[in-house]
Amino acid sequence: xxxxxxxxxxxxxxxxxxxxxxxxxxxxxxxxxxxxxxxxxxxxxxxxxxxxxxxxxxxxxxxxxxxxxxxxxxxxxxxxxxxxxxxxxxxxxxxxxxxxxxxxxxxxxxxxxxxxxxxxxxxxxxxxxxxxxxxxxxxxxxxxxxxxxxxxxxxxxxxxxxxxxxxxxxxxxxxxxxxxxxxxxxxxxxxxxxxxxxxxxxxxxxxxxxxxxxxxxxxxxxxxxxxxxxxxxxxxxxxxxxxxxxxxxxxxxxxxxxxxxxxxxxxxxxxxxxxxxxxxxxxxxxxxxxxxxxxxxxxxxxxxxxxxxxxxxxxxxxxxxxxxxxxxxxxxxxxxxxxxxxxxxxxxxxxxxxxxxxxxxxxxxxxxxxxxxxxxxxxxxxxxxxxxxxxxxxxxxxxxxxxxxxxxxxxxxxxxxxxxxxxxxxxxxxxxxxxxxxxxxxxxxxxxxxxxxxxxxxxxxxxxxxxxxxxxxxxxxxxxxxxxxxxxxxxxxxxxxxxxxxxxxxxxxxxxxxxxxxxxxxxxxxxxxxxxxxxxxxxxxxxxxxxxxxxxxxxxxxxxxxxxxxxxxxxxxxxxxxxxxxxxxxxxxxxxxxxxxxxxxxxxxxxxxxxxxxxxxxxxxxxxxxxxxxxxxxxxxxxxxxxxxxxxxxxxxxxxxxxxxxxxxxxxxxxxxxxxxxxxxxxxxxxxxxxxxxxxxxxxxxxxxxxxxxxxxxxxxxxxxxxxxxxxxxxxxxxxxxxxxxxxxxxxxxxxxxxxxxxxxxxxxxxxxxxxxxxxxxxxxxxxxxxxxxxxxxxxxxxxxxx
Amino acid sequence: xxxxxxxxxxxxxxxxxxxxxxxxxxxxxxxxxxxxxxxxxxxxxxxxxxxxxxxxxxxxxxxxxxxxxxxxxxxxxxxxxxxxxxxxxxxxxxxxxxxxxxxxxxxxxxxxxxxxxxxxxxxxxxxxxxxxxxxxxxxxxxxxxxxxxxxxxxxxxxxxxxxxxxxxxxxxxxxxxxxxxxxxx
Numbered sequence: 001x002x003x004x005x006x007x008x009x010x011x012x013x014x015x016x017x018x019x020x021x022x023x024x025x026x027x028x029x030x031x032x033x034x035x036x037x038x039x040x041x042x043x044x045x046x047x048x049x050x051x052x053x054x055x056x057x058x059x060x061x062x063x064x065x066x067x068x069x070x071x072x073x074x075x076x077x078x079x080x081x082x083x084x085x086x087x088x089x090x091x092x093x094x095x096x097x098x099x100x101x102x103x104x105x106x107x108x109x110x111x112x113x114x115x116x117x118x119x120x121x122x123x124x125x126x127x128x129x130x131x132x133x134x135x136x137x138x139x140x141x142x143x144x145x146x147x148x149x150x151x152x153x154x155x156x157x158x159x160x161x162x163x164x165x166x167x168x169x170x171x172x173x174x175x176x177x178x179x180x181x182x183x184x185x186x187x188x189x190x191x192x193x194x195x196x197x198x199x200x201x202x203x204x205x206x207x208x209x210x211x212x213x214x215x216x217x218x219x220x221x222x223x224x225x226x227x228x229x230x231x232x233x234x235x236x237x238x239x240x241x242x243x244x245x246x247x248x249x250x251x252x253x254x255x256x257x258x259x260x261x262x263x264x265x266x267x268x269x270x271x272x273x274x275x276x277x278x279x280x281x282x283x284x285x286x287x288x289x290x291x292x293x294x295x296x297x298x299x300x301x302x303x304x305x306x307x308x309x310x311x312x313x314x315x316x317x318x319x320x321x322x323x324x325x326x327x328x329x330x331x332x333x334x335x336x337x338x339x340x341x342x343x344x345x346x347x348x349x350x351x352x353x354x355x356x357x358x359x360x361x362x363x364x365x366x367x368x369x370x371x372x373x374x375x376x377x378x379x380x381x382x383x384x385x386x387x388x389x390x391x392x393x394x395x396x397x398x399x400x401x402x403x404x405x406x407x408x409x410x411x412x413x414x415x416x417x418x419x420x421x422x423x424x425x426x427x428x429x430x431x432x433x434x435x436x437x438x439x440x441x442x443x444x445x446x447x448x449x450x451x452x453x454x455x456x457x458x459x460x461x462x463x464x465x466x467x468x469x470x471x472x473x474x475x476x477x478x479x480x481x482x483x484x485x486x487x488x489x490x491x492x493x494x495x496x497x498x499x500x501x502x503x504x505x506x507x508x509x510x511x512x513x514x515x516x517x518x519x520x521x522x523x524x525x526x527x528x529x530x531x532x533x534x535x536x537x538x539x540x541x542x543x544x545x546x547x548x549x550x551x552x553x554x555x556x557x558x559x560x561x562x563x564x565x566x567x568x569x570x571x572x573x574x575x576x577x578x579x580x581x582x583x584x585x586x587x588x589x590x591x592x593x594x595x596x597x598x599x600x601x602x603x604x605x606x607x608x609x610x611x612x613x614x615x616x617x618x619x620x621x622x623x624x625x626x627x628x629x630x631x632x633x634x635x636x637x638x639x640x641x642x643x644x645x646x647x648x649x650x651x652x653x654x655x656x657x658x659x660x661x662x663x664x665x666x667x668x669x670x671x672x673x674x675x676x677x678x679x680x681x682x683x684x685x686x687x688x689x690x691x692x693x694x695x696x697x698x699x700x701x702x703x704x705x706x707x708x709x710x711x712x713x714x715x716x717x718x719x720x721x722x723x724x725x726x727x728x729x730x731x732x733x734x735x736x737x738x739x740x741x742x743x744x745x746x747x748x749x750x751x752x753x754x755x756x757x758x759x760x761x762x763x764x765x766x767x768x769x770x771x772x773x774x775x776x777x778x779x780x781x782x783x784x785x786x787x788x789x790x791x792x793x794x795x796x797x798x799x800x801x802x803x
Numbered sequence: 804x805x806x807x808x809x810x811x812x813x814x815x816x817x818x819x820x821x822x823x824x825x826x827x828x829x830x831x832x833x834x835x836x837x838x839x840x841x842x843x844x845x846x847x848x849x850x851x852x853x854x855x856x857x858x859x860x861x862x863x864x865x866x867x868x869x870x871x872x873x874x875x876x877x878x879x880x881x882x883x884x885x886x887x888x889x890x891x892x893x894x895x896x897x898x899x900x901x902x903x904x905x906x907x908x909x910x911x912x913x914x915x916x917x918x919x920x921x922x923x924x925x926x927x928x929x930x931x932x933x934x935x936x937x938x939x940x941x942x943x944x945x946x947x948x949x950x951x952x953x954x955x956x957x958x959x960x961x962x963x964x965x966x967x968x969x970x971x972x973x974x975x976x977x978x979x980x981x982x983x984x985x986x987x988x
Contacts, residue, residue: 006818007817007821010821010822010825011820011821011822011824012825013822013823013825014821014822014823014824014825014826014827014828014829015826015828015829016829017824017825017826017829018825018826018827018828018829018830018833019823019829019832019833021829021830022829022830022832022833022834022837023833023834023837023838024832024833024837027837027841028957031841031955031957031958032957034919034957034958034960035957035958035959037919037921037960038959039921044920045920047875049868049874050870050871050872072878142865401861541892580885598808
């Protein structure tokens with residue numbers, strides 16, 4: 001039988017009919033749908049037991065309590081705030097919330113690496129094992145020490161307020177190198193301000209939770225200032241309403257309408273850099289109209305009235321200085337752009353509020369402030385009597401941890417070592433030196449008076465995140481050997497000769513000694529949420545290994561077997577003090593604590609305290625009374641800096657000893673650079689050691705960053721005068737360099753000022769982080785404060801022209 | 804014309820047969836060949852005898868956690884409680900101890916009732932309402948060796964897993980909420 005076309009069609013029709021009565025089409029349809037649900041790009045979280053482990057966040061030095069959610073105790077899937085923590089009270093900042101992206105980041109460094117080709121050549125890195133890596137460093141250090149060149153070994157660390165900082169100091173002291181630095185921060189100048197006024201080298205703390213009036217001079221309170229989690233909690237309290245009235249009035253003095261300004265009750269738009277002038281203008285009214293706390297000033301403030309210096313010469317006091325006509329509202333108005341009537345209104349409001357506080361941030365880019373400006377804001381607080389016991393301003397209390405073993409150095413040797421520090425070799429000498437990293441870089445780039453043979457970089461990425469970062473690059477050219485301890489392949493690690501990757505912040509033992517700006521004493525331990533990978537090593541343990549191999553003095557100075565036992569030992573010391581207690585409940589409202597409050601210890605001994613601290617609880621104690629801590633010659637808060645004389649700063653000028661407006665002039669010709677460039681931080685772009693995690697970049701508005709384009713903010717009038725519109729492409733030039741940008745018109749930007757966001761423009765990491773926007777640090781200019789030598793920034797001269 | 808009609812009639816019968824042959828063949832392919840083609844037969848990484856574990860209760864291994872979630876198939880940590888070293892001398896137990904417990908590796912069990920990620924299911928309310936395990940799972944009380952895992956080549960799920968219709972029927976019978984969002988959250 002021959003089957004023709006017709007028969008074929010008949011067969012096919014039968015087959016189709018039959019198929020419809022089988023599961024083939026229906027099952028395939030269903031299965032295809034299910035198949036498409038499981039395509040490779042769709043994340044599928046591991047299933048299993050969910051547990052939580054509490055720890056302390058080490059992504060910044062805020063010291064917030066966090067907890068990680070784990071699946072099957074081996075995969076972290078979420079970070080959230082720990083409600084039991086008294087600093088952040090359950091809150092978490094965007095960086096913390098996205099923190100796991102660093103944990104599982106593809107740009108983490110898996111094992112030590114050695115550069116075998118030219119520095120900076122990504123293809124030249126070769127994996128080596130830990131024994132070899134530590135042997136390389138220890139051989140170098142041993143050789144330099146034997147040659148008497150120990151001082152040519154230096155380190156910069158981005159981790160403050162931690163036992164790691166103490167360990168580094170101990171190591172450097174024992175090794176006989178004075179060149180240990182921290183990445184610059186606002187705290188640097190605040191610590192010097194407290195040294196000058198109170199004789200105490202401690203940062204200031206502000207009782208923001210109990211304040212009813214917050215007068216902020218440029219402090220980015222809601223954009224990373226202090227401990228971000230604490231600021232969220234404080235803001236929640238401020239916004240409590242009763243009888244239609246907010247509990248706390250927040251006044252933000254700033255040139256740009258920042259997020260903090262937006263969320264404040266009042267934004268006082270001021271000429272950039274003139275915030276301190278406004279503070280002094282307010283002080284003028286307080287003094288002139290007798291609105292200040294005269295009892296406090298009389299009993300506790302030195303130099304308000306005219307005073308006599310060590311030479312017996314009569315000097316002008318702050319009272320007479322501030323009443324000079326140049327501080328009158330009308331004059332201040334000219335300087336600040338704030339109307340005289342507004343200045344009077346602010347002064348009266350401030351004076352009339354029962355719990356007012358002045359907070360400030362004098363530099364953009366979280367840099368130290370101009371010391372005279374820091375002193376001016378302090379003077380305003382002093383006039384209000386805020387430094388008295390239980391007042392809104394005090395010092396961050398020290399934590400009685402076990403001290404490190406005493407070194408076999410006498411005081412003279414220690415001082416001698418300090419004198420050798422590279423940043424102190426400047427001429428003329430810096431009168432009140434602090435953490436002068438910029439001065440160090442300057443000397444290092446000259447290689448004089450002595451070179452830097454080894455530079456270690458710990459928890460920092462200065463190649464990108466140091467303002468005016470080319471100063472670091474210039475120094476790097478003269479540095480013999482660069483060791484990076486970074487967990488990530490960042491811009492600095494790329495330049496390193498040797499990378500010794502640290503465990504990342506969530507997988508190591510660490511601690512937070514005091515919370516920034518928080519009045520009560522605070523101590524928290526970070527313990528690993530998961531076991532670290534085999535290829536990374538705690539930098540503390542590398543330091544211990546180096547000490548052991550160097551032996552002698554150095555080995556004896558650091559006797560612990562690992563970092564955990566070192567921390568444990570420190571906690572034992574804390575327990576032995578019998579001070580403070582462990583915060584074990586949520587909503588403890590520790591901000592209500594007053595100096596002198598008795599807190600009974602709720603831990604048995606060192607082991608018990610360690611157990612509590614490593615399970616996510618934190619230690620606290622009452623705040624201190626700043627006036628009880630005073631150690632100045634006069635025994636008072638010195639509004640007039642009598643101690644400057646003993647530091648070799650003797651001047652005929654009255655101003656040198658008193659808070660005053662001392663804005664430095666940015667370099668460059670005003671005609672060539674008619675605009676001012678000011679950088680600003682935002683809460684959703686990380687601007688320090690860490691790059692921006694992708695989750696956070698997703699939240700950045702497309703008028704800040706669009707694709708690879710960064711937008712600078714410009715007042716519409718300024719834009720019009722420059723012939724620019726929304727989205728215009730432009731070239732932003734400063735005496736430091738030129739970058740391509742786009743323009744965003746923003747009425748909250750001051751006329752004549754260009755605002756650039758901090759933290760973008762990375763060139764390292766991975767494709768999701770690099771080449772997004774430009775790095776503000778590459779075009780801003782840092783100026784050294786003449787008194788402290790610290791790098792400060794208020795603005796950089798700039799020009800903007802169409803591209 | 805008449806002849807042509809006859810021809811047509813003969814062709815019609817023939818055509819019917821051809822149509823029917825196609826129809827039958829399709830049914831055979833669809834009901835017999837296709838199911839065997841669609842599912843590949845996979846073996847479990849090792850055998851597990853439920854009968855051999857009758858000295859334990861079901862809840863010793865398949866328990867609710869304190870947060871109300873269900874452990875399902877236990878992790879190797881659980882096996883380790885008894886089998887840190889071999890208790891008998893079967894090959895499977897030797898592999899359990901040497902390949903998994905000693906190396907601290909999880910056993911890659913194939914889960915017969917694995918549901919997609921877009922299905923939210925909690926054992927706890929079902930247990931509370933008295934639904935027996937065997938309503939949805941096979942009875943393992945007399946099971947000496949694990950059944951072959953029939954894996955759908957397209958979806959990767961087991962043939963034995965429950966389809967949505969079974970959930971819906973049971974919910975309908977008992978007058979329980981059947982809206983989409985109950986399981987597809």
